[in-house]
Amino acid sequence: MRQHVRRSTRSGALRHVIAALAALPLSAGMAAAQTLNMGIGSPVSSIDPHYHLLRSNSEVSQMLFDTLLTTDAQAQLRPGLAESWRAMGEEGWEFRLRENIRFHDGTPFTADDVAFTLERIPTITGPGASFTTHIRPVSRVEVVDARTVRLYTRAPSPLLPVYLSQVPMLGRRLHADATTADFNSGRVAIGTGPFRFSSYTPGDRLEVTRNEAYWGEKPEWASVNYRMISNDGARTAALLAGDVDFIDQIPTADLDRLRADNRFRVAETTSLRVMYITLDAERTPPVPQMAAADGGPLQRNPLADQRVRKALSLAIDRRLIVERVMQKAALATGQFMPPGAFSHIDNHPVPTADADTARRLLAEAGYPQGFQITLAGSNDRYMNDSRVVQAIGQMWTRIGVRTTVEAQPYATFIGRATRREFPAALLTWGNSTGDASVLLNSVLRTRNRDRGHGAANRTHYSNAEVDRLTGEAEREMDDAKRDRLLQQASLAAIDDVALVPLYLQNALWAMRRDLTYTARADERNDPTAVRRTQR
Template identity: 25%
Template sequence: MQFRTTLRSLCLGAALAASTALPSFAQEGEVTIALRVAVNTFDPHMTGTVGSDLSVLSHIYPALVLRGPDLKLQPSLATSWEMVDPTTWRFKLAEGTTYADGEKIDAEAVKWNLDRVRDPKVGARIAGWFSLVSEVNVIDPTTVEVKTSAPYPALADQLSMFLLLPPKWAETHNPATETLSGGPYAVEENVPGDRITLKANPDYWGDKPTFQTVNFRTIPETGSRIAALLAGEVDLITGIPTSEIARIDAADNASAGAVDSTRSMLIKFNHEKPPMDNLKFRQAVNYAIDKTGIADAIFDGKATVSQCQILSKDYFGYNPELEPYPYDPDKAAELFAESGVDLSQPIEIEVPVARYLQGEEVTQVIASELTSLGLNMKISEIEFGAFMKKQIEGRDLAQMAVQGLAWPTIDADGMLTMFSPGNVYDYWGNEAFGKLLDEGRETTDKDARQKIYAEATKLMCDEAASGFLYVQPETYGVSDDVTWQARGDDWVRAFDMKPKT
């Protein structure tokens, strides 16, 4: 209890100084969204970053289906879709759809995009999403058929992330730096690293956009985002400390809150480096961390403790039968002793800076709790890009790393695959776990899949494959001029917002 009280005081003491709220001057027919990081590319096939790149590009390019604020799939370019057999999907497209230059958005365009993203010569960043797609067939101008080499029950979910470039236009233009609208908005101005201004596309084939102008401003610093919201300069911000929610709520022109995201925070163990290959040592780490204390003290109770799995309740395959490792320092000390590990040896724990909500604070608490039990902990803070390169290309992850994982399909097949032998993210190498995931892909029966994933998540829990922490809260602040339904999957889109009447 002393830990939670002290930590809460430190967090509150570090909160930003209160500022006086000014009346909003957001113009009618215009909305402004603050991004935490800049847009890196306009090519939707070269990025998997939802909170910036894909969120902006979803205003410009069409998708077959969209995931709504309720996290359910809804029609977009595709008016309907069905799994014809375990390895065949069929999509029916809206008629009369075109890009701004008149180029058709038809079945041929869909096929070209799926062929492009799978072409090794293109080197698409998201090629792995469609590794199971074996063939794309045009049935007629408004019907496209996608065949897969194995059952892919989450294909429609994955396609909600897949934006369609105009094929003919792309032959003579660079999609990384240029755009041609086929969605509700077109780019009017782009100041790299600073702002992107969109104007409503008058030739859009779908519903007329609510806002005539959409501004995306890049504001990396948390205090500056909050100040911009309270000054009425922006209408939506995300990624704020939970300690700031009450202050924003107290303003007369904005409100704030938090919901569970689809991102689970964990201590990723590198089983390839001792002592993380020791089961009792890994279990001891799980008992040593006061996850409820972290949720209460750092996140003001707005973080949900993970149920001994990396899946949150939003995911298909979530296992409701699992329970968290309880906070039990005595049990942890007993297991550390039984592990036979020399606790004086240095143990490195890495954390990417400015990537996860208050991730550095969480890492300090974890290191402190493990140190109190005799471990020799060393914290290494690292830039996120360097962290990912070290993890994937260098295969040199530290013994422990604080990391957040999410998967856009919100399906166990994608999320759990990051721990499957052979996956670039895997440092566990558990063959039994890999076989269970293979079984899950061999059937489209939901009950059978749920049972398989229950077994797989239990195996991860029993083997302490990682240190299971909490579901990261998705925090936000929104001006009183608009309505927006908070969502936990990082999408920030103007067409999910409306002027407040």
């Protein structure tokens, strides 16, 4: 009898131990399943949502802060904090806010916070493109009531709702005296968005948790670990090892491998991001990092001659870059928008590389022996960015323009490019509004800080015809007429070789097989749209 009891006790204890051991991995697995680990290629420069008009910053901002309107995967407008909006003739736009929107700390979001946000933006100075571009049309804000705000414009502004889909909203009570450092510390990183701030380590990661009181559809994930892994190989390795569940900017060398591996899923689409070369034609000698063919000083800036700029464009074999360097993960182009998009120029073929004509143009411009130039770019920001500048450097050297290539971390490169330390640079613009309007206004329009023109015009390019057509387009309420004006403005800049469009980069993502994601033309990483597959 005693023996029987002893055996029963041991048997019961064993069952408890087995149950406890079984529960441990289950609990850990459940916790892990609630966290989405993302490996992202582009670093973030600040948590301050108005610090820098940069895609990587904006996608982080939109985890924490909402916008009045939002866009879907095809860049079509959808309601956001505003449930509806309407044009007030040609005077401006009225936005009607949703009811009961609150910041993470419970503070109500009201129409006055919209007014505050527009007041704050011009006071924030970052290292590159500014959000002033998006609010430039607004001349006056009228807070009608707590849920209604009217934005009056200096002239008809058909694209204001589109611009506002990219402007994160803040609160007067919460952020009136907030500095960029306050946001980076997390002290005032308080928004109305689907996630709450947990921690931020610059250059490494941002950790957020689900906003259980979110006004919209709640994210599937209780937390998101947003890791910045700029090295292409390390990003893929992290996915293969299971350290992350989802990566963007798939290295092209790994694309076929990931497509064929049944453990993973690839999502891709042609993006709205155009990669291009800027040529600083406005500098007068001495031009930094340029010299005559023999290394001596230049008497004039070769880039000021349109024939030289055309020669440099013709020397570039865009299709070869797409085929060999980008491994077909891009679309060669000679313009700013992809086929089928608003303001795409029909019957404008991709330029064919022509080294002989390029050499002839150089000779006609007075440079039969060429000259020396430095071409700069990042080496950790965009797919194959350093390889692209290397390839172009070789193509330019073949026509007699001896090219030194400098590829460096984006954080260093972009500051130097903004200071005009390079005569030529590989840069880019993501046309996330679905047309060429913001690129024309920010990159190619004559710089005017008061009007918000040329905020990202790093070469100080100025063309009266581009300015005129762009100005008319931004006031034209008729879509068909505005489309033609944007095409004409784009063509005027392209014909003048204001910059050299190269290709439209594919937007690429890879993830565990049990996850899905709709590829976005604007390249945005949206953790709320990463979902488990239905079983």
